Amino acid sequence: MSQVIQIFMSGLAEGCIYALVALGFVLIYKATEMVNFAQGDLMMLGAFVGYFLIVGLGANYWIALVGAVVIMAVFSYALDVFVLRRVIGQPQFAVVMLTIGLGFVFRAAASMIWGANPLAFVTPFTDGTTSIGGAPIPDVSLSIVAGTAVLCGLLFALFQYTPVGVAMQAASQNQLAAYYMGIPVKRIFALIWAISGGVAAVAGILLAPLTLIDTSIGFLGLKAFAAAVLGGFGSIPGALAGGIAIGLIEQFSGVYLMDGFKDIAAYVVLLLVLFVRPQGLFGAAARKRV
Amino acid sequence: MREPLLRLSNVETFYGPIRAIRGVSLDVHQGTIVAVLGANGAGKTTILKTISGVMDPLKGAVVFEGREIQGEDPDRIARAGIAHVPEGRETFPYLTVRQNLLMGAYARRDRAAVPGDLEMVYGYIPRLRDLSQRVAGSMSGGEQQMLAIGRALMSRPRLLLLDEPSLGLSPRLVGEVFELIRRLNGETGLTILVVEQNAGTALATCHFGFVLELGRIVMEDTCENLMAKDDIKEFYLGMKDEGVREGRRWKRRKTWR
CATH class of the missing domain: 3.40.50.300 (P-loop containing nucleotide triphosphate hydrolases)
Incomplete structure (x- = not known):
């Protein structure tokens, strides 16, 4: 029993990271209909910025967390203003290539600044454990789950109860009408990029004690992309559920199935779900009415 | 003239x-x-x-x-x-009627006058008050047209x-x-x-x-x-x-x- 709890918690923690990255995908896609393949690499940069603040400047973990979120939010805002806004209206293909290219640039830049060797920083959660149901659970896993929950709560409140959040929803649902209302749509989209960058930074810093930080952790974005598709691309609850589902499936199949299944199980499930529900778990089929 | x-x-x-x-x-x-x-x-x-x-x-x-x-x-x-009520109404389909109306006032500087204008719109189109918590996409075409006009009025x-x-x-x-x-x-x-x-x-x-x-x-x-x-x-x-x-x-x- 305690083993099941342990596997469940580590799957949940892993899944929360996928969920946060998938959330970044979905936020940007819903607003601008762009798929940002550099989302995983934004997470990577967020982790490195956290490393820089904690190890390089000796900042307190919590201050570094907030600092990294702010830095990544500003960075993503600028990324939209100076780069991505220019490809709006170009073929989807151009956007895909551009964001994949940005991913390469980010990885190259990170390895130039911080080197190619894996790095680590100490967090308040490193090495601690808490007992749940008789099973020792690493504090790192708990911190990831709690951090994800808090962040989702904050985002929910932002989107539901603040005028700028409702305007973000409005601009995502009907861009033209938002323009007619005098909503500054371009700035709203840049703010959504900023939120995605901030979420990526949180994901990177929460993930850091679980793995080491190196330039390749951004490839986790591929599994997060699968999570977003599983949930129905364009659905925020779907992204969260899809991420957690993939995290759990991976951990359980890694323990109970043969070697090698861990890496493919998530995709097998994704394929099966898409056979049955092509729009994903939470997606609505044919939403656009003419 | x-x-x-x-x-x-x-x-x-x-x-x-x-x-x-x-x-x-x-x-x-x-x-x-x-x-x-x-x-x-x-x-x-x-x-x-x-x-x-x-x-x-x-x-x-x-x-x-x-x-x-x-x-x-x-x-x-x-x-x-200038407020534009576009062809085909173009409401925000997943926002409530009230949220749609408030979006109409998004760009205004005089936030204090907004509640009064909301009442004014409800006064002209009483049905919107009854439907204020409904999601706009679930309403009929006529209701959405009224909503679109009301939303435009919110910008004064x-x-x-x-x-x-x-x-x-x-x-x-x-x-x-x-x-x-x-x-x-x-x-x-x-x-x-x-x-x-x-x-x-x-x-x-x-x-x-x-x-x-x-x-x-x-x-x-x-x-x-x-x-x-x-x-x-x-x-x-x-x-x-x-x-x-x-x-x-x-x-x-x-x-x-």
Whole structure:
């Protein structure tokens, strides 16, 4: 029993990271209909910025967390203003290539600044454990789950109860009408990029004690992309559920199935779900009415 | 005569290589309801989009309250006091009615006046109060049209642009929408520019009318005079003295050709 709890918690923690990255995908896609393949690499940069603040400047973990979120939010805002806004209206293909290219640039830049060797920083959660149901659970896993929950709560409140959040929803649902209302749509989209960058930074810093930080952790974005598709691309609850589902499936199949299944199980499930529900778990089929 | 609230002079707007409006000039005076009539593809919607900045004219000027606004971003024009109720209503489908209305007031500086205006909109369209927690996408076409108008009112516009408010509505609802237009104009003095295919209802409501054909204004007059014209009766109101439609249709030419 305690083993099941342990596997469940580590799957949940892993899944929360996928969920946060998938959330970044979905936020940007819903607003601008762009798929940002550099989302995983934004997470990577967020982790490195956290490393820089904690190890390089000796900042307190919590201050570094907030600092990294702010830095990544500003960075993503600028990324939209100076780069991505220019490809709006170009073929989807151009956007895909551009964001994949940005991913390469980010990885190259990170390895130039911080080197190619894996790095680590100490967090308040490193090495601690808490007992749940008789099973020792690493504090790192708990911190990831709690951090994800808090962040989702904050985002929910932002989107539901603040005028700028409702305007973000409005601009995502009907861009033209938002323009007619005098909503500054371009700035709203840049703010959504900023939120995605901030979420990526949180994901990177929460993930850091679980793995080491190196330039390749951004490839986790591929599994997060699968999570977003599983949930129905364009659905925020779907992204969260899809991420957690993939995290759990991976951990359980890694323990109970043969070697090698861990890496493919998530995709097998994704394929099966898409056979049955092509729009994903939470997606609505044919939403656009003419 | 006083300066008009809105003046288009010789505006030409293109969809790619296609010239959708070809030198349109029209004046909208303070406190009037002005109708632009015309068939599909005449360029009615393009005129409104050019005014609200969604499309930029290649030539000509759009002057609102004495200031040239052509080529500005639509959100700036909206903040300058022009509210556009687009064709097909374009509500925010997953927001509630109340949230939709508040979005109409998003760009306003005087936040304190917003609750009062919300009451004003509920006063004019009581059904929106009953539906205030409903998600807009789940409502009927007529309710959404009313919502779109109410949302535009929330910006306290000095000029309201209405694009085909009767589109897809039953005759009873069309009557309700135009009754609302008449009341808004009569009670608040709001200036309204409405674009319609439904010429009969529009002419009965408006003060002044323009007839648009293939991107040109072919006739302009008070609505009373327009209604009395034979061309309008035949081609826009479908009223004819004789039943032999086909035969005459081809012989008779519109006087402006």
